[in-house]
Amino acid sequence: MKEGHEVKTDPLAQIEKARVLQDSRCFDASSIDPKEVIPVMSKILYLINQGEELSQNESTEIFFRASKLYQSQHPHIRKMLYLLLKELSPKEGEVFMITSSLSRDVSTSDNPYYRASALRVMARILDPSLLIQMERFIKNSIVDNNDTVSSAAMIAGLKLCKSHPEVVRRWVTEVQEKLSSKNLNIHYHAMLLLFEMKKNDPLALSKFFEFMISSGFKNPLAQVQLLRFIRYSIKTIPFDKPALASIEKYLCDSLKRNQDMIVFEASKTLAEYALQLWENKNVSSGFSVLQLFLASGKNTTKFAGIKTINQYAIKCQNLLVGSLVDYEPLITESNRSLATLAISTLLKLSTEKNVDRLITQITQFMTEITDDFKIELIESLKILCLRMPRKIKTLLTFVGDILKGEGGFQLKSVVLDTLLQILQDLPSSHDLIMLILAEFIEDCHYEILQCKAIHLIGELGPQSEDPSQLIRFIYNRFILDKGQSRAAAVTALGKFAKVPELAQNVKVLLNRCLEDKDDEVRERARFYLDYLEKDEFPKTTLPVSIAQIEKAVKKCRDTGRTFTLELARHIQEEPEEYKGPSLPEKTQTNLYQGIAELEKLGKPLSSTNSVILTEKTAEYIVTMVAHNYPSCLLLQFSISNTLHNQALEDVVVNLHLESTLLEPLLSVDGGIEIYPCPRVDREGTGTAYALLRKLEGSRKGRVPTTLKFNVLEYEGDEVVARFEDEYQIESTQIELVS
Incomplete structure (x- = not known):
């Protein structure tokens, strides 16, 4: 470094909270110095944004000091003050100190920046009582001639809509007026706020979509968002046939737009509800447009097209299977993300006639694909194995090559688990999978x-049909490997003595292991030799269950008796069942009362025990019972709400079948039907259902599951807030046996 040059240091590099809190006393000065105050405000904001937690006392202290800065008219101090007030989020009892200043800024200030910033602060700090006082100022700001102020007021409305929807819904007239604005941002924000106001009212929402579609607006961003709103709303709101016909026409018209983002959202919405709501020719048009994306010069456009096609490949297989030629060129793409999605899509759409050629093509590019992408391919291959049992040898050979090839721990672990799942679902693959595992351990x-x-x-x-060929692979591990692998090999070797024809050979090999230097190896060999000499084999299961042993031990402890296994055998084992709040008597006599489609099912062939899918101390306790019918499986989800100040409405169980063994259900017309629970009262219970149609063969797997619902917050008997929420529960174990 040259002499005479000062070293510049980052003023935010070393900041201590205690020092900053002490420096904040400058806010109390009678004469406020911007050069002193602004750096301190910056440091406080920096600490908060870096995740530094302020205690309640510290936050209150800074808030009281900062509120005094309203005395200053310095524009930079005022701008920093708005940012600081938003981040501090003062308590309800403290907000009153600045509400008059904020309302003055909103109503009388000539500076549009001050007015817009004050509105943003209001959205963060106002409680219900203060919001009613400030409502007039916000409504006036929505229709203000200054676009910055109007936009800020509507964004404030969006935030307040989550906590105080009843108040915000009274602003409909002002917001609708802004839909005619020529400013694209104003139009966009007005549409967002109108949707939030009406999304829980089916009739109002239907009219909202009708108005927006017929208005012929040209705002691309708003068109994209409207298409997303449509896709979301169809899941939760039942539209009548004329409304759906209008929406379908709008989606088809959107496919002809010049903007890729509009075309993409329209195509995705058509694909989302293919085979359910739209005509096949319209869905095919959507996929045709996505296939045109694949010829684009932009990688992002190509990626959007192939990812969407891949997402709906199984569900819409009959509409896509004739377009395989369009996806094959993407295999050679230099962008491996595109290539991998193309391979995955081709696998999902392949048939028994072309799968051999496809596997040969894919093999050439496997060395260039990262482990993450290989894991995605494994998921596709798993589904393919179930779809094409006659091609199991070709497919498993390919999976075995991935297992034996280069790859990290996670990839190989996923392949092992996949092979085990395939073995459970396709017993005919047993010998081939055993051979793949034997070659893998080499x-x-x-x-x-x-x-x-x-x-x-x-x-x-x-x-296996020929278990003797596996012994060589196992014994080689004893000879060539070190550590735990050798001990595991001895145990595996001992278990092959169950085959009478191999017992003598196994005994010879185990005797050789007795001379090993490793104590673990010698002891395991001696263990199995002792059993072979007695001509019996160690049992792999306990004579009594753990639950019986536990109950027997407790009983002996209470009575003073000596514990024996015989005593544990005579204790009846009861399956653990969650004892939640009992359903009303009427519900017990008729499980599906009010749901005509489910009542027609009649009495189930069998039902499982109740399985709890949440913690027993959770706010919402969810249990699941599976009812087996000849042609379907009905999952009954019982939801218990333990909260006294919240009720739930429109509770929907979302089963995320994508990339699971049950994904073929998505390609079946009516393969899965969801029946939401209309309402779960405060400290009440409710029931939602999912109906799964059975496929040929067996399907078993764990399916990620979430609850989606609207929350109604109460104060006494009055609803004070309404908002959407999603609740993650444990994955649901599903088994379909035809």
Whole structure:
């Protein structure tokens, strides 16, 4: 560094909260110095945005000091003050100190920036009682001639709509007036706020869409958002046939727009409800446009097209299977994200006639694909194995090559789990999967995965048609490997003695293991040899269950008796069941009362025990019972609301079947039907249902599940807030057996 040059340091690099709090006393000065005050305000904002937590006392102290800065008319201080007040979020009892200043800024200030900033602060800090006082100022600001002020007022309305929807709904007239604005941002914000006001009222929402569609507005951003609103609303609001026909026509018209983002959203909405609401020719038009995206010179446009096609490939297979030629060129794309999605799409759409050629093509590019993309391909191959059991050898050979090839721990772990799932669903693949695992343990760099594979071979290998060929692979691990793999190999080897024809050979190999230097290896070998000499084999299951043992121990502790297994055997085992609030008597006598489609099902063949999908101490407790019928499986979700100040409406159970073994349900017309729960009262219960049509063969898997609902917050008997929420529960275990 040259002499005479000062080293510039970052003033925010070393900031201590205690020092900043002490410096904030400058806010109390009778003569406010901008050069002193603004850096301190910047440091406080920096600390908050870096995640530094201020205690309630510290936050209150800064708020009281900062409120005194309203005395200053310095524009930079005022701008920083608005930012600081928003971040501090004062308590209800403190807000009154600045409401008069904020209302004065909104109503009388000549500076539009001050007015807009004051509105943004109001949206963050106002409680219900103060909002009613300030409502007049916000309504006037919505129709203000200054676009900055009007936009800020509507954005404030969007925020307030989540906590105080009843108040905001009274501003409909002012907001609708702004829909005619020539300013695109104003028009966009007005549409957002109108939707938030009307989204829970089916009739009002239907009229909103009718008005927006017929108005012929040209704002591209608003058109994109309107299409998203339509896609969201169809899930939650039942529209009549004329409204759906109008929406379908609008979607088809949107496919002809010049802007890619509008065309994309329209295509996605058509695909989302294909086979349910729209005519096939219109859905095909949507996919045709997406296929045109694939010829674009922009990678982002190509990616949007192929990702959407991939997302709906199984559901709309009959509409896409004739377009495989359009996706094959993408396999050679230099952008591997595009190439991987293209491969995944081709796999989902492939048939038994072209799958061999497709696998050959894909194999050439596997070395260029990262592990994350290979994991996506494995998910597609898993579904393909279930769809094409006659091509299982080709598909599993490809999966085996991925397992044996280069890759990280996560990839190989996913492949192992996938092979196990395929084995459970397709028992005919047993011998081939055992051979793949045997070849995998020959050259595996991850000891924990090697041990897992050896264990699987030991458990399942003896049931193979020719188990003798697996013994060589296992014994090689004892000779060539080190550590836990050798001990695992001895255990697996011992289990092959279950096969009478191999018992003598296994005994010879185990005797060789007795000379090993490793204590663990010698002890395991001796363990199995002892059992072989007695001509019996160790049991793999306990003579009594853990639950019975636990109850027996408790009983012995209470009575002073000596614990024995015989005592545990005589204790009746009861499945653990969640004892939640009982349903009303009428509900118990008729489970599906009020739902005609479910009442027609009649009495189920069998029902599972109740399974709890949340913590027992959670705010919303959810349990699930599966009812088996000859042609379908009905999942009954019981929701118990433990909160005294919140009720739930329109509770929908979302089963995320994508990339699971049950994904083929999405391609079946009516494969899954959701029946929401209309309402769960405060401290009440309700029931929602999901009906799954059975497919040929067996399907079993865990499905990520969420609840989606509207929350109504109460103060006494009055609803003070209404907002949407989503609640994650445990994955649902589903088994379909035809």
